[in-house]
Amino acid sequence: MTKPVRTRIAPSPTGDPHVGTAYIALFNYVFAKKHGGSFILRIEDTDQARARSDSEGAIMKSLHWLGLSWDEGPDVGGPKGPYRQSERQTIYQEHAQILLDRGEAYRCFCTPERLGILREEQRQAKGRMGYDYRCRDLSSQESDRRAQEGEPFTIRLKMPKEGFSLMTDLLRGEVRRSYEELDDQVLLKSDGFPTYHLANVVDDHLMEITHVIRAEEWIPSTPKHIRLYEAFGWEAPVWIHMPLLRNPDKNKSKISKRKNPVSLLFYKEAGILPSALVNFLALMGFSFGEDVEKFTVEQMIEVFSFEKVSLGGPVFDLDKLNWINGLYMRDLSEEALLAEMEAIWLNRAYFAKLLPLVQNRIKNLNDFIDQTAFFFNVELSYDTPDGPLLLPKNRTPKEMGEALTEAAEAMDRMESWTIEAIEAALRTVAEEKNLKVKELFMPVRVAISGKKASPPLFESIEALGKERVRFRLRKAAEYVKTLQS
RNA sequence: GGUCCCGUCGUUCAACCGGUUAGGACAACGGCCUUUCACGCCGUCAACACGGGUUCGAAUCCCGUCGUGAUCACCA
Numbered sequence: 352m353t354k355p356v357r358t359r360i361a362p363s364p365t366g367d368p369h370v371g372t373a374y375i376a377l378f379n380y381v382f383a384k385k386h387g388g389s390f391i392l393r394i395e396d397t398d399q400a401r402a403r404s405d406s407e408g409a410i411m412k413s414l415h416w417l418g419l420s421w422d423e424g425p426d427v428g429g430p431k432g433p434y435r436q437s438e439r440q441t442i443y444q445e446h447a448q449i450l451l452d453r454g455e456a457y458r459c460f461c462t463p464e465r466l467g468i469l470r471e472e473q474r475q476a477k478g479r480m481g482y483d484y485r486c487r488d489l490s491s492q493e494s495d496r497r498a499q500e501g502e503p504f505t506i507r508l509k510m511p512k513e514g515f516s517l518m519t520d521l522l523r524g525e526v527r528r529s530y531e532e533l534d535d536q537v538l539l540k541s542d543g544f545p546t547y548h549l550a551n552v553v554d555d556h557l558m559e560i561t562h563v564i565r566a567e568e569w570i571p572s573t574p575k576h577i578r579l580y581e582a583f584g585w586e587a588p589v590w591i592h593m594p595l596l597r598n599p600d601k602n603k604s605k606i607s608k609r610k611n612p613v614s615l616l617f618y619k620e621a622g623i624l625p626s627a628l629v630n631f632l633a634l635m636g637f638s639f640g641e642d643v644e645k646f647t648v649e650q651m652i653e654v655f656s657f658e659k660v661s662l663g664g665p666v667f668d669l670d671k672l673n674w675i676n677g678l679y680m681r682d683l684s685e686e687a688l689l690a691e692m693e694a695i696w697l698n699r700a701y702f703a704k705l706l707p708l709v710q711n712r713i714k715n716l717n718d719f720i721d722q723t724a725f726f727f728n729v730e731l732s733y734d735t736p737d738g739p740l741l742l743p744k745n746r747t748p749k750e751m752g753e754a755l756t757e758a759a760e761a762m763d764r765m766e767s768w769t770i771e772a773i774e775a776a777l778r779t780v781a782e783e784k785n786l787k788v789k790e791l792f793m794p795v796r797v798a799i800s801g802k803k804a805s806p807p808l809f810e811s812i813e814a815l816g817k818e819r820v821r822f823r824l825r826k827a828a829e830y831v832k833t834l835q836s
Numbered sequence: 837g838g839u840c841c842c843g844u845c846g847u848u849c850a851a852c853c854g855g856u857u858a859g860g861a862c863a864a865c866g867g868c869c870u871u872u873c874a875c876g877c878c879g880u881c882a883a884c885a886c887g888g889g890u891u892c893g894a895a896u897c898c899c900g901u902c903g904u905g906a907u908c909a910c911c912a
Contacts, residue, residue, distance in 0.1 A: 361912085362912090363911075363912045365911080365912075395912065397911090397912080398911055398912065400911085401911065401912085459910090461910095463909090463910065466909080466910080467909095470908095470909080474837090480837095480838075480908050481908070503910095505910050520841095523841070523842090526840070526841080527840090528839070528840070529839080532838070532839055532840095532908080533839095533908095534908085536909095537909080537910050538910095539910085540910040541910060542910075544910085546909090546910070546911080546912085547911070547912045548912095550912095551912090566906095567841060567842085567905085567906065568905095568906055568907070568912095569906095569907090569912095570840065570841060570906075570907080571839075571840060571841090571906070571907040571908070572907075572908090592841080594841085594842080594905095595841095595905075595906070597904095597905080599846095599847075601904095602904060602905080603904065603905070604904090604905070604906095605905070605906070634848065634849070634861090635848080635849095636848095636849085637849085638848090638849045638850065639849090640850085641850095641860095642849080642850070642859080642860040642861075643860095644848090644849080644860080644861055644862090659849095661848095661849070661850090662841075662842060662843095663842065663843065663844090663848090663849095664841095664842070664843095664904080664905065664906095665847090665848065665849090666847055666848075668847050668848070668862070668863085670847080670862060670863055671847070671848065671861080671862045671863080672862095673862095674861085674862055674863090675861095675862085677874095677875085681875075
C-alpha cells in the first residue's frame with residue numbers, strides 16, 4: 352500500500368537562484384531517487400508584487416546546471432500540472448470555497464491598515480501577536496451581503512482556540528504547539544491569489560507529494576498546514592525539516608546575501624564546478640559514512656538515509672568549497688578542463704567585450720593581460736599600494752564602509768544591468784551618502800579593479816557582472832573599515 | 837518579548853541501542869618532496885556549552901540553565 356515517493360522543490364521566483372534552493376532541492380532529489388520516486392519542480396509565484404520575470408528561468412537553468420533535474424515541472428510538464436501556481440488560480444479559489452462552505456474558513460473584511468495598527472499595538476503591549484478574530488463570528492448573512500456589495504475581503508482559516516497541534520517530523524520527532532498561539536491564517540488574499548499556506552497544501556495534496564522536505568524556517572507554520580489537511584480531510588505528507596544554511600559570522604545567522612554570496616550564478620561565475628558545489632552542499636548536514644567526503648550524487652543516492660543527516664545549522668564555508676572544487680579540477684582531463692575554462696571567462700566573446708575598454712590603453716598586444724587581469728578572477732586583495740584609496744581624505748572608514756555597502760546593495764537591486772543604469776545608481780548612492788562623486792567613484796574603482804587606474808568604471812562594472820561586483824564591493828567595505836582615517 | 841528547532845575542535849561531518857587516548861576533513865602551523873609555488877605525503881594545535889540527576893560507568897538517557905537560530909504578514 353506504500354505510495355510511490357514524490358518530493359518537490361517549490362522556489363519562489365523573486366530573485367536570483369538561491370543556494371538554499373539548491374540545497375533543499377538536492378535532498379528532495381536524492382530522497383526521491385533513492386526510493387525510485389519522482390522529483391517535481393513547482394513554481395510558487397503567487398506574490399505578484401515581488402515576482403520577477405527573469406527569475407523563474409534563471410532558477411530552472413541553475414538547477415539543471417547542478418544536475419538536479421525534475422521529472423515533472425513547468426518546462427517538462429507532467430500529469431499533475433500545471434506546475435506554476437499562477438496558473439492554478441481557480442483550483443485555489445475552489446478549495447477556499449470548500450472550506451468556506453464547511454465552516455472551516457471565513458471571510459475577513461479587515462483592512463491591511465487596521466491589521467497594521469493592530470500589530471503595532473500588540474508590539475507595544477508586548478502581548479499576544481496575531482489576528483484578533485474580529486471577523487471570525489460574522490453571521491453568514493452579513494458576510495454574504497458585504498461580499499456581494501463588493502467590499503474587499505480575505506479568507507481566513509478557522510483554527511482551534513485550545514488544545515495543541517502535533518507534528519511528527521522524521522528528523523526531529525514530535526513537535527507540540529499550543530493552538531492558543533496560532534491565529535487564523537489568511538488563505539486567500541484580497542487580490543484572489545492564495546497565500547503560501549493554502550497553495551502549498553492544496554498543491555502538495557493534488558500533486559500527491561508524499562514527503563515534504565523543506566527548510567526548518569517552516570516549522571512554526573506547519574501546524575497551520577496540518578490543520579488545513581484536516582479541514583480538507585486529506586492525509587498529510589511526511590514532514591522533514593532540514594537545517595538552515597548559515598553565514599560564517601559570529602552568530603551563524605541564516606545565510607543571507609548581505610554577508611555571503613547566495614546566488615548560484617555567483618558560484619558558477621566564480622569557477623566552481625557544479626559537481627563540486629553539489630558535493631559541498633551534500634556535506635552540509637549529511638555524512639556519507641566512512642569519513643568519505645568526495646562523492647557524486649549517484650553515490651549519495653546509494654547510501655542516503657535521513658539517519659545520516661544532522662541538525663546543527665551548517666555554516667557555508669567558502670574555504671572548504673574551494674578545496675573540494677580543487678579536487679574536482681584535478682580529476683578533469685586537460686581537454687575537459689579547457690572546456691570548463693572556455694565556458695566561463697576565457698573565451699572569445701568575453702575578450703571581445705573587454706577589448707574596446709582597453710584598446711586605447713595598450714601599447715602592445717600583451718598589455719591586454721595586465722590591463723584586464725581583474726576581469727578574470729573573483730576576489731581581489733586591497734592590501735596593495737592603491738588599497739588606501741578606498742578611503743578618501745577627510746572621510747572615515749565607517750562612512751566609506753557604509754557607502755560601499757550601499758553601493759553593493761544598489762547594484763543588487765538593479766533590474767536592468769546597463770552601463771547607464773549602473774552610473775545612475777552609483778550617482779544616487781553618492782548623493783544619499785553626501786559624498787562628492789569622485790569620493791565614491793575612486794573607492795568603487797579600487798574595489799572592483801584593485802587599482803586606481805582602470806578601464807572606464809561603469810563599462811567595467813557592466814562587463815564584470817553583478818555577482819562579482821557585489822562581492823568585491825562588500826569585501827572592499829570590510830577592508831576599508833580596517834584602515835586608519 | 838512569546839513559541840519552537842538546535843548545541844562535539846575556528847568550520848564541517850563522525851563516535852551503532854551508555855564503556856573510545858573523542859576520529860576524519862577544511863582552515864592554521866611545522867616538516868618532507870620540489871629550482872619556486874601548488875599538488876601529494878607526514879606531523880602539530882584544537883571540541884563534548886554549563887549545572888544537576890539516572891548509572892559501576894554519560895558526549896551518549898532525563899531535568900534545568902545558558903547560548904545560537906527560526907518564527908510570530910493579504911512574503912514565500
